[in-house]
Amino acid sequence: MTAISPSEGANKTRSDLLAYATLTIISIFCAVPFFWVLLASFDGNAQLFLRWPEQWTLANYVRVFTKEDGAKWLFNSLFVVGGATLIVMVLAGLGGYALSRTRAWWKLPFLYAILLIRVLPPTALVVPLYKFLLTLNNAEGAILRPIFGSYARDIMRWTGFIDGYLGIMLVLATMQLPLALWIMKTFFDGLPRDYEEAAVMDGATMMQRIRRVLIPLAMPGLAAAGLFAFMSAWGDFLLPLIFLSSPELQTLPLGLFRAFLRINEIDYGLLTALAFIYLLPAVVAFGFARRFLVQTFSGGVKG
């Protein structure tokens, strides 16, 4: 049946129109908040309502970095999430390779077990996790304090498990590792052993195989796993809220949240400028990720 009668054609056009209209409404509904954030952040007199700015200004952004500690928050966020992403990439690369190549009986049970970490709501784990990290933190403090005295607090800011960069990095990385391990395991499954065996025949040592063959071959997978981890950890709010308390360690979402909570003023211009700064890295990361995601999930490496 290739011939379409005029009435059928009209019906089709009408149903198409309806579909596009519905989709347009849904799209607008989804896009409006972002649009509002963008407009309001450049508005000298931002309001709760969507409106075209009367005067375009960068004042809101200037305020983020001068009046508030915006630069510090941005650095903290990038540093903590970047560090977590790096940990995830290294561990997922090595672990995914091992999980792909091993024939151990515990391979599948292990893979399903780690997925469970991903499924459990982090909120449910907060109390035991806090208790565990606090114990570690106290132990570390007990060791560092006699040695470094008054400098111990400064060192703990970097290496502490509670209210320290290291602790929050490890916690964020733990949450992202299961998915990354699965991605890398699947990726290495699709990578023929021939590549490594050819390198063995050519006389490559273990380190040479990893550096010159496996890492370049695994790059698309690692990038996908890393970007996933980055985007997901970037959006995390609860864990930084609980494990960071010093103002100088505060991350962007915490800064945004605390600015929103201030009782005497709601500065929509500042809030939206902060929100836009917070949005940007995720969007950029997604832009990068798209390329690798297609490559990774459409089937390994094409030689």
Next chain:
Amino acid sequence: MINLRNVRKFYGALEVIKGVDITVEDGEFAVFVGPSGCGKSTLLRMIAGLEGIDEGDLVLNGQRINDVPPDKRGIAMVFQSYALYPHMTVAENIGFSLSLKKVPEAEIKKQVEGVAEILQLTDYLSRKPGALSGGQRQRVAIGRAIIKKPSLILFDEPLSNLDSALRVQMRAELQRLHRELKATVVYVTHDQVEAMTMADRIVVLNKGVVAQQGAPMELYHQPENEFVATFIGSPKMNVLPMTATRRDAGKVHLESPLGLAIDLSDANGSVPQGEAKLGIRPEHLKLAPQGQGDFSAEVVIVERLGVETYLTVGSQQQPIVVRTEGDMTIRPGDRVSLTAERAACHLFDSTGRVLRSAQI
């Protein structure tokens, strides 16, 4: 020269290579052939050093190399998937082994160019493997092997990824390369046509043992067992169950349920009475005038190839393939009379061991 002496391999309790003895002379093109699961690839990987050897000796040029690491054996391997690194150019792929050995850049460049010239890859050196055709990738894989100047090159089903036209072309090219490089080659394939066309020596493997080894025509004309007889040659040899009886001295009388009855010479009486299998190749069955010949049967399938025609005659349970010259006018359903060429008949016992070889 490479020697395998009583080589064995176990996966747990399962013995996959069951005491194999093979010798490949210098400059020989040896092909290991057999059905999938016969152990031919495992054997190749054992020679390469990618799999351990559980028992027996692997000797290359007089030196036992069982425990020598793969890259120190002086052996190169071309993988089935070619395993070209997609992130390196053709030149980097070919020169990879040299660059691992910290050979100076200029020297690598010179050697890569030399190899590229032999393989007609000079124009493609700066390309990535993704931008090459199947045949070109194959040549890069060979280049990566020969730049090491190995005393032995191993090929693991290298043509199985190519389409049939390219396969024929690469077969000729591999033979040319073998002649030019004077290299010793061990080549694994499941395709007996590849084995027959390229090999100086064929090693037929079946279930982890060597079924027979020798020159292609030796295997074709004097198979030592039913497995080799039916594996080598296309279409394969007809094998018919027979009953052997002895009437005259120096002769054996054979009868089949199909109505075929022939006498074969058996001067030293090596054929016992009772069950036996008659092996006869399609080209050794000839059409006879109607009513004459050894037996007659109904034609089931006619395959015309122009220069020759293959007839499948007989029943579903016991089809017999006959090769005839030219374009036959015979059609399915016709009855034909056939004569078996006596000198070309093989006899096997019920276990498949040869009792009488063809006398041609």
